[in-house]
Amino acid sequence: MDIIFLHGVRARTLIGCYDWEREAPQPVELDLDIGLPSSRACQTDNLTDTIDYASVVNRIHTELAAQHFLLLEALAEHLAQVLLRDFSAPWVRVSVTKPGILPDVARAGVTVERGQRH
Numbered sequence: 001m002d003i004i005f006l007h008g009v010r011a012r013t014l015i016g017c018y019d020w021e022r023e024a025p026q027p028v029e030l031d032l033d034i035g036l037p038s039s040r041a042c043q044t045d046n047l048t049d050t051i052d053y054a055s056v057v058n059r060i061h062t063e064l065a066a067q068h069f070l071l072l073e074a075l076a077e078h079l080a081q082v083l084l085r086d087f088s089a090p091w092v093r094v095s096v097t098k099p100g101i102l103p104d105v106a107r108a109g110v111t112v113e114r115g116q117r118h
């Protein structure tokens, strides 16, 4: 399976379990690995035969502005389902981290894998 990836996507969103985290958006970083339905674009050299990673980034920012979750797990699941459903990706790996949220920890985060990797 061919994969496109977007690593180190920086964004802000309202997320967290605690009241102070519900007051203002905080920074998150995303690593997205997105399986492609086919390798056709390798032969055709045509953007319409693959998933446009610029469109993915735009959609991710839209989702992060509109959706508010308590847990990183729920955010990662939501984004994974958007990629599977609306971009026809057969498989995705979505990592979401909060940089600097815990003392002495560079990043705390979660990774979910969804779909079939073949």
Ligand SMILES: Nc1nc2c(c(=O)[nH]1)N=C([C@H](O)[C@@H](O)CO)CN2
Pocket: 015, 016, 017, 018, 021, 070, 071, 072, 073, 098, 101
């Ligand atoms: N497994 C998780 N653990 C925790 C999360 C989370 O999203 N997933 N979140 C928090 C707090 O919101 C954190 O950002 C501040 O301590 C704690 N643990």
